[in-house]
Amino acid sequence: MRKKTNTQRRRFLKNVSLTSLALGILPNLSKAENSVSKETPIQDDCVTTTRDYYGQGPFYTENAPLLSDNQLAKAEEEGTRIVISGRVINLGCSEFIPNTEVDIWHADAAGDYDNDGFNLRGRTHSNEQGFYMFETIWPGKYLNGNQFRPAHIHFKITPPGFNPLITQLYFEGDTSIPADAAASITEGDFDATHRIIPLTETTDGKYEGTWDIVINGDGVTMGVNDLHLEKGMIYKIGPNPFEQEIDIEYGVFQPAQVSLLVYDIQGNLVANLEEEYMGTDKYTAVWRPDTSLVNGHYFVTLKVNDLQVHYLKVIKQ
Ligand SMILES: [Fe+2]
Numbered sequence: 001m002r003k004k005t006n007t008q009r010r011r012f013l014k015n016v017s018l019t020s021l022a023l024g025i026l027p028n029l030s031k032a033e034n035s036v037s038k039e040t041p042i043q044d045d046c047v048t049t050t051r052d053y054y055g056q057g058p059f060y061t062e063n064a065p066l067l068s069d070n071q072l073a074k075a076e077e078e079g080t081r082i083v084i085s086g087r088v089i090n091l092g093c094s095e096f097i098p099n100t101e102v103d104i105w106h107a108d109a110a111g112d113y114d115n116d117g118f119n120l121r122g123r124t125h126s127n128e129q130g131f132y133m134f135e136t137i138w139p140g141k142y143l144n145g146n147q148f149r150p151a152h153i154h155f156k157i158t159p160p161g162f163n164p165l166i167t168q169l170y171f172e173g174d175t176s177i178p179a180d181a182a183a184s185i186t187e188g189d190f191d192a193t194h195r196i197i198p199l200t201e202t203t204d205g206k207y208e209g210t211w212d213i214v215i216n217g218d219g220v221t222m223g224v225n226d227l228h229l230e231k232g233m234i235y236k237i238g239p240n241p242f243e244q245e246i247d248i249e250y251g252v253f254q255p256a257q258v259s260l261l262v263y264d265i266q267g268n269l270v271a272n273l274e275e276e277y278m279g280t281d282k283y284t285a286v287w288r289p290d291t292s293l294v295n296g297h298y299f300v301t302l303k304v305n306d307l308q309v310h311y312l313k314v315i316k317q
Contacts, residue, residue: 046093049214052168053182053190059113064121072104072122072136079109079137081206082199085297085313088126088213095219096130103156111142127267131299141176150176150183159217169211172198202241204317231304234312241315245288250302252278259303260285
């Protein structure tokens with residue numbers, strides 16, 4: 001059931017070119033607070049997630065347990081906590097894919113795999129909105145020949161009724177990437193470029209990264225590819241992380257029925273910030289959730305004429 005837990009305000013901002021708004025958007029929450037800048041890339045590319053050159057590798061174990069409360073690492077696991085989340089999207093980025101199995105495994109902080117049990121191994125699923133999330137620890141490096149492999153997380157990602165994608169995720173700034181046979185590939189079938197993501201420290205001492213998975217599968221129409229440039233977008237959100245309230249600035253690029261909705265990681269609608277016919281303009285909404293709302297990750301999505309054209313992740317803490 002929808003409940004309006006926010007207070008809303010909207011203001012007309014003059015002298016703002018919608019074209020300039022379209023050039024300023026970022027999917028990465030750490031940069032989302034920055035003002036519009038020509039340096040910031042736009043989220044208009046739809047890049048198919050690639051396989052990793054090293055394939056499944058020797059350390060996969062079948063039938064890993066389902067994650068509980070999105071936790072891959074136990075609370076007592078040594079290491080720096082990291083949270084990875086994003087959305088599973090079909091090829092062409094026109095649909096999000098719910099119920100995709102995301103099978104995850106990686107080394108511990110010392111670079112060792114648990115090959116006897118299921119420590120740092122687990123499965124989760126994208127939710128009804130296509131979002132997935134898990135918390136774990138920053139993987140350690142291990143020697144591969146005479147080279148350390150960069151820190152990485154292994155994935156086997158299976159949309160319902162489709163073949164799995166087996167790949168690996170790396171982290172920006174890792175000094176072992178350039179010499180790694182897999183992570184250093186920048187073109188072709190094993191191009192790792194879009195699987196090297198930034199991790200940003202949050203105020204609770206954890207690190208946070210966003211990774212959208214673009215994969216062959218059947219989903220639910222959302223129209224993220226380019227539509228946010230034509231129809232509307234969320235271009236600034238902050239503060240993020242936030243404690244009590246968060247400002248969401250967005251643009252509507254054609255007169256349309258517009259909804260601004262907030263979902264939790266389970267896919268439940270937790271706030272309906274806006275739902276009305278709106279003209280072409282720039283708007284601001286404020287989400288001030290009830291104090292009883294649990295801390296965690298939330299996904300603010302903009303719908304234009306029933307198409308989900310854009311989302312950004314926010315963290316309440
Ligand atoms: Fe590995």
